[in-house]
Structure formats: C-alpha cells, structure tokens
Amino acid sequence: MKIDIIGVPIDLGADRRGVDMGPSAIRYAHLQRELHKSGWEFNDKGNVEVAIAEMCSINEPNLKYIDCIVPMARRTAGAVATSIQQGNFPLVLGGDHSIALGSIRGAARHNPAGTFGKIGVIWIDAHADFNTAETTPSGNIHGMPLAALCGFGDSRLVNLWGGADTAPVLDPERVAVVGVRDLDEGEKKNLRKAGVLVMGMDHIDRVGMFKTMEKALAQISKNVDGIYLSFDVDALDPRHAPGVGTPVTGGLTYREAHLACEMVAETGKLVGMDLVEVNPILDVQNQTAVLAVELAVSALGRRIWTES
C-alpha cells in the first residue's frame, strides 16, 4: 500500500483563520519521516487548489463561503477518488472539516462496489458536524459536512455535482461519531432523525474507549467495503491539542485517541483518513501537528509492540 498525502489548505468553513496552514504544519511535523520509519511508501501529491477568503464573499450568512467551498470539495473528491482507484491510501490533511465533503465523497464513490453508501465512517470529533443551513448557529460550513454526506442539508453540499450522483454518499446507520461533547439543539434532532450512532464523552467515561470503539466499529462495518476515518484533532482535550479553532474542554486523552486509531487499523478495512482543524496560529510549538502525525501512523497500523 502506498500512501498519497493530499493537502487541502482551506479555512473558509471555519470562523478562525489559520487552519489553512494545517497541511504545512503537519508536513513540518515530520510526517514523511514518520511514515518512512514505519516502512510505508508514500507520495506527497501537494495541495488541492483552494480559494482564500479575500477572493470569496459571504453571500449567504447561513452557508458562509459556499460558492468557494463547493469547488474545493469537488477537487478534493477527485484527488481522493484517483488515489483509491490507483490502489493507494489517501491521507488528507486539512484544512477545516469542510474538506470531508470531498474526501469522503471521493472515497465512497470509488469504493470497490462502485456505488455510494458502501463505506462506513468513524468521525472522531468534539462536535458532530451535523448541522444544516436551518439549524446552524454560526453559518460555518465546517459544522455541516457529516449531515450533507448523509443526505441532510442544502442540495449544493449534499450533491456537489448534480446530475446522476443524487443519492446520499453515506448510509447514516454506517456512521459513528466518537468523542463529541458540544452539540447544538437542532443538530441533535438531525442526528436522531438520521440514526447516526453518537458516542459522546459521557459514554466513553462510563465504558471506556475500548468498548466504545468496539461498538462503533461493529455497527459501521456491517456490509461495507471499507472504513473511512475522519479525525478532527479538537476531539482531544485542549491540554493535548491546543492548536484548534474550536477547543472544548473535557476531551479525549492522548492514549484514548491512539487506542481509537489503533482499533480502526486492526479492522484491516481502512481506505482513507482525514486529519483536520490543526491551527498553527493557536498552537504551542506545533505540538498539535506533531500529535496529528502520531495519530495518522497509529491509524495506519504502527504499534508500540506487536508479537509476531
């Protein structure tokens, strides 16, 4: 397996500037060296072309910068689809979480069955990103990608192309959100309606990360051709990940985050991964980007000790 590194330097989906520098920060945190140490081959594909805020305008306050986000998502979907078609593993570096509109669409569209709805998703995040234009308190599109992938929300986000690909990308019953602790009221209703499995911090407190991930993986890997991991680093407690735009206290510990990634790797079904919301402007000595690199290698299968 060869890893394709794909950067998507976009901050238009978020309130805070700075996550557009996430791909640079993650590369600077020795991503290539760490992949090499584990013996994986990789290709850095560079960055997907994205507009900057000064080139775009907020025409719709409930869908800020949608006119610039949709083309970014289309390009990202194309890059990820190409990677998977070539038998490679796309490692997609954000950027804010709106990049998942493209990355997961690209992965689902070109799964081995060639149809939508055949991949399961583990979405590790402090938030569920399940708002629509109607429920969003901020208008920021990085709070909407998972809803759109499940078929909820504005048709331009649900269906980037129009035309034939009108079915939702994901079956919501093959989606689990892990680590959440900050949900909006309308978003909760959307999640219930969709039937997404929500494993909040309260659940992790009670049963632990191991059982939480066992349940999540069991649910989302039924009848799927692959699993996609979308990892928002704000899932971690801000003690470990200070460099994020929307920190929420009470998050995952360092080891809980690694355990989740290791368990995803053990399924042997992982087809691609996002690492999003690293904000070097708010970070301390690039430690959040270093953490992102460590989580990626865990998800790819590096172990502290493996008996052979």
Ligand SMILES: [Mn+2]
């Ligand atoms: Mn997110």
